[in-house]
Amino acid sequence: MKNVLRALRAERNWSQAELAERLGVSRQSVNAIETGKYDPSLPLAFRIARLFGRRIEEIFDDEAPAPD
Amino acid sequence: MIDKDRCADMSPAARRYARTFLPAMLAYALAVVALSHVVRQLHPPAWASIPLALVPMAPLLLALRAYLVFFRAMDELQRRIQSEAMLIAMGLVGFGSLAYGFLEGFADFPRLQVIFVFPAMILVWGLATGIVARRYR
Secondary structure (H helix, E strand, O other): OEEOHHHHHHHOOOOHHHHHHHHOOOHHHHHHHHOOOOOOOHHHHHHHHHHHOOOHHHHEEOOOOOOO | OOOHHHHHHOOHHHHHHHHHHHHHHHHHHHHHHHHHHHHHHHOOOHHHHHHHHOOOHHHHHHHHHHHHHHHHHOOHHHHHHHHHHHHHHHHHHHHHHHHHHHHHHHOOOOOOOHHHHHHHHHHHHHHHHHHHHHOOO
C-alpha cells in the first residue's frame, strides 16, 4: 500500500528508529511500512494517524478505484 | 564474550530474552553432559533411567517459556515473520521426517534417531526467519 509515512517522518526530522520508538514497534517495521512491503494492522494505522495528526486515508492509499 | 554496545541496541524484551534463554540453554548443555556421565559411569538402575533421561527437558521448557514471553513482546511484523518461518520449518521438517520414515520402512534407508527432528526444526526455522525477513526489507 502506498503511503506518505517517509515524507511525514522527514517533516519532523525523525529517524526511523525514533519513529519506531514513538509507535512502539521495531525500526524494521517502520522501514517495511515506508517501502510498502508491509501494511500495518488497523490499530497500528490508527496510532500512526494520531501521531501525525492526520486521517488514515491521508497517510495510506490502497489505490482501489473509487466506487461509482 | 558479551558485546555491551550490541546489548545497548537491543530492545528491553530482547535483553530479557537473552538473560533468560541463554542460561536455560547452558543448563540444558550441562544437563546433557551430566546425564551422559551418570549413565556411562554410574549405570543407574532401570527404574531411574526414565526420569534421568528426561532431566535435560526441564531447562528446555524454561527456554521455551523465555521464547514465548519474547514472542508476545514482539511487534506485529516480527510476529508475522517468526510465525511464517515456524510454519515453513514445521512443514519442511515434518514432511521430510515423514518421507524419511517411509524410506526407512519401505526402502531400507538407515534408521535415524528421532532426537534429531527438533534440532532440525530449529535450524530450518532460523534459516527461514532470515529468508522471510528479507521480503520486508
